[in-house]
Amino acid sequence: xxxxxxxxxxxxxVGGSLKLSCAASGRTFISxxxxxxxxxxxxxxEFVATITGGGxxxxxxxxxxxxxxxxxxxxxxxxxxQMNSLKPEDTAxxxxxxxxxxxxxxxxxxxxxxxxxxxxxSS
Numbered sequence: 001x002x003x004x005x006x007x008x009x010x011x012x013x014v015g016g017s018l019k020l021s022c023a024a025s026g027r028t029f030i031s032x033x034x035x036x037x038x039x040x041x042x043x044x045x046e047f048v049a050t051i052t053g054g055g056x057x058x059x060x061x062x063x064x065x066x067x068x069x070x071x072x073x074x075x076x077x078x079x080x081x082q083m084n085s086l087k088p089e090d091t092a093x094x095x096x097x098x099x100x101x102x103x104x105x106x107x108x109x110x111x112x113x114x115x116x117x118x119x120x121x122s123s
Contacts, residue, residue, distance in 0.1 A: 002026040002112040004096045009117030012086055020081040020117060022096030029053070029100045036070060036081045037107055038092035038119075045095070047105040051079060059103055063089075086121045094119050 008020040022034065035050035048068065051058045055072035069082040083090065094117050097110035104110065 002098055004098060004112055004114035006094065006096045006114045006117040009094060009119045011120045011122060014087060014121055014123050016086050016121070017082070017084045018086065018119060020083070020094055020096075020119075022079050022081075022114060024077040024079075024096075024098055024112075031102070032098060032100050033103050034072075034079045034096065034098050035104070035110065036079075037095045037097055037110075038090075039095070039116075040089075040092040043092075045107045047107065048094070049081060050103050050105060052103060057103060059105060061105075083119070086119075088121050088123050090119060091121050092119060093117070 003025045006022050012018050032053045033050055036048040037045050038048050039045040047061050049060045049070035051070045058070050067085045071080045096114040098112040099110040
């Protein structure tokens with residue numbers, strides 16, 4: 001099994017920044033991808049960003065390109081999401097997820113999920 005724990009959420013004003021962290025523990029995989037997703041009230045869970053296990057390839061949703069940056073820590077089991085220029089529409093519960101294998105943007109393709117961390121952007 002894999003355990004994922006997110007942290008770093010909070011309340012921030014429009015235009016502000018937050019940095020989310022996700023630490024993975026448990027089972028390891030030779031090839032894997034980690035990603036960030038978010039879900040606002042009444043909406044489906046949506047893709048935000050993803051990064052390969054080696055940290056050399058990333059993908060972003062169009063809505064966050066140029067504002068958010070996904071990265072991997074020195075400890076390969078940790079990823080981050082630096083969020084800048086935050087907008088009210090970024091308000092959501094942010095989830096960290098992991099899947100064995102190559103990059104994926106569909107939530108259904110991820111096998112392991114954290115509990116989520118709330119990000120609220122006030123105007």
